[in-house]
Amino acid sequence: xxxxxxxxxxxxxxxxxxLLWHAAVTLSGVQxxxxxxxxxxxxxxxxxxxxxxxxxxxxxxxxxxxxxASFVAGFLIAVSFSQSPIVERSLYPYAIFLQTVPIVAIAxxxxxxxxxxxxxxxxxxxxxxxxxxxxxxTAGLTRIDPDLLDxxxxxxxxxVQTLLRLRVPHAIPSMLTGLRISCxxxxxxxxxxxxxxxxxxxDYGLGYLIILTNAQTKTPYLFASVLTSTAxxxxxxxxxSLLSRRALRRWGxxxxxxxx
Amino acid sequence: xxVTARGLAKEFPGPPAVPALxxxxxxxxxxxxxxxxxxxxxxxxxxxxxxxxxxAPTMGELEIGDExxxxxxxxxxxNLSYVLQDPTLLPWxxxxxxxxxxxxxxxxxxxxxxxxxxxxxxxxxxxxxGRLYPHQLSGGMRMRVxxxxxxxxxxxxxxxxxxxxxxxxxxxxxxxxxxxxxxxxQGFTLVFVTHSVQxxxxxxxxxxxxxxxxxxxxxxxxxxxxxPRAPELRTSNEFSQLMRQVSKNLHGxxxx
Numbered sequence: 001x002x003x004x005x006x007x008x009x010x011x012x013x014x015x016x017x018x019l020l021w022h023a024a025v026t027l028s029g030v031q032x033x034x035x036x037x038x039x040x041x042x043x044x045x046x047x048x049x050x051x052x053x054x055x056x057x058x059x060x061x062x063x064x065x066x067x068x069a070s071f072v073a074g075f076l077i078a079v080s081f082s083q084s085p086i087v088e089r090s091l092y093p094y095a096i097f098l099q100t101v102p103i104v105a106i107a108x109x110x111x112x113x114x115x116x117x118x119x120x121x122x123x124x125x126x127x128x129x130x131x132x133x134x135x136x137x138t139a140g141l142t143r144i145d146p147d148l149l150d151x152x153x154x155x156x157x158x159x160v161q162t163l164l165r166l167r168v169p170h171a172i173p174s175m176l177t178g179l180r181i182s183c184x185x186x187x188x189x190x191x192x193x194x195x196x197x198x199x200x201x202x203d204y205g206l207g208y209l210i211i212l213t214n215a216q217t218k219t220p221y222l223f224a225s226v227l228t229s230t231a232x233x234x235x236x237x238x239x240x241s242l243l244s245r246r247a248l249r250r251w252g253x254x255x256x257x258x259x260x
Numbered sequence: 261x262x263v264t265a266r267g268l269a270k271e272f273p274g275p276p277a278v279p280a281l282x283x284x285x286x287x288x289x290x291x292x293x294x295x296x297x298x299x300x301x302x303x304x305x306x307x308x309x310x311x312x313x314x315x316a317p318t319m320g321e322l323e324i325g326d327e328x329x330x331x332x333x334x335x336x337x338x339n340l341s342y343v344l345q346d347p348t349l350l351p352w353x354x355x356x357x358x359x360x361x362x363x364x365x366x367x368x369x370x371x372x373x374x375x376x377x378x379x380x381x382x383x384x385x386x387x388x389x390g391r392l393y394p395h396q397l398s399g400g401m402r403m404r405v406x407x408x409x410x411x412x413x414x415x416x417x418x419x420x421x422x423x424x425x426x427x428x429x430x431x432x433x434x435x436x437x438x439x440x441x442x443x444x445x446q447g448f449t450l451v452f453v454t455h456s457v458q459x460x461x462x463x464x465x466x467x468x469x470x471x472x473x474x475x476x477x478x479x480x481x482x483x484x485x486x487x488p489r490a491p492e493l494r495t496s497n498e499f500s501q502l503m504r505q506v507s508k509n510l511h512g513x514x515x516x
């Protein structure tokens with residue numbers, strides 16, 4: 001019942017949009033290679049299902065690896081920021097640089113340096129998803145009620161105890177917020193990376209498939225690839241949201257996570 | 261544990277420098293209950309933070325027990341606990357683990373931690389609520405957990421900074437009664453900062469009145485009522501009379 005109430009309205013909108021799309025394409029008589037209708041796209045999905053699934057799998061692996069790497073690296077960087085204000089002041093501007101660099105522009109360079117195949121794609125995904133993790137984790141580790149810090153000082157807590165028993169658990173809601181923002185970005189990063197790097201002649205991810213089908217003007221197939229990419233990003237987001245909701249149950253909304 | 265301050269003063273460095281506490285002489289006997297009242301922002305908390313070793317004094321000496329508080333180390337070695345207006349519980353820890361915190365930070369053995377945290381929760385009437393999380397508790401219950409945490413290390417000195425200021429009148433009076441019982445049973449020295457004259461007189465054997473910032477001792481009142489003090493004491497004539505005297509000094513000679 002509950003699922004129907006939550007998912008019903010957006011599904012209704014989706015059905016309506018698909019109908020509208022079908023009507024517009026049919027009535028205008030536009031060529032499928034310019035603007036395929038929902039029927040063209042669904043038959044492209046059926047015809048290329050195996051290739052799409054394989055490509056989605058490769059992209060998912062690259063995105064998961066990129067996200068995991070940025071989670072670990074971002075956490076370590078944020079911990080070093082929380083331990084030394086000087087380190088934070090000197091390096092934080094460069095962390096912002098990660099956020100502002102146009103990833104599409106430097107992706108070919110990264111692929112050139114790191115090489116084709118998985119490592120290059122993971123590197124692009126890593127770079128694009130790093131900043132939200134750093135920013136949110138740093139906020140969670142440092143924006144702590146001064147009374148709590150006093151309490152730890154009063155009871156003689158060491159630096160390590162304050163980090164492990166206060167700062168890190170306090171930062172968990174913010175870390176999960178960072179992860180929710182970054183999980184979508186990691187998929188985008190993997191697809192952008194794949195624009196410039198395949199995994200081999202017969203092995204390619206969604207990004208490469210998008211470039212390939214675009215070049216061959218297989219527009220329904222291109223639409224199918226884009227739809228699969230979107231579905232991949234959405235399922236990533238849903239998975240991370242579910243995990244964070246379960247993990248945050250005991251926080252009970254007492255700590256509002258920081259926003260990026 | 262006794263507390264002795266000689267010429268204790270604090271000025272926060274500026275510019276402009278802010279004097280928070282004028283040189284203060286104070287002696288509190290071991291096991292005594294002393295209330296400190298003063299207008300908001302007068303430096304009452306600064307006095308407590310100095311005793312707790314959370315701030316270093318600008319001038320003067322401070323002894324807790326027979327040990328001078330070392331300014332260099334920035335914290336008292338004495339076995340003392342501190343309770344604030346905000347219960348400052350850790351939301352990711354359940355009630356029992358919150359009460360265990362001071363003992364864990366001091367690396368006590370696990371079996372002793374579990375036993376003393378449970379004992380402290382029993383003292384505040386939350387012995388069977390150990391598995392609950394802070395967000396599942398009312399304000400008064402959270403304050404009880406905060407008090408249990410403070411008592412888990414069996415401190416010789418308990419510092420309280422307007423602990424019941426955010427609670428409703430009913431919870432506040434109930435906790436006043438419980439705090440009095442705990443003080444009598446546990447034998448710690450109690451320094452209780454409040455801006456409620458009634459609370460100060462009800463809990464203290466002695467009430468110290470501070471002036472507006474920078475805090476200076478205006479007067480000291482002995483409170484002779486015998487313990488245990490019943491809640492009805494608050495409505496007696498003698499009690500009102502003493503409250504009037506304290507209020508008079510608190511407001512610089514005029515009764516509001």
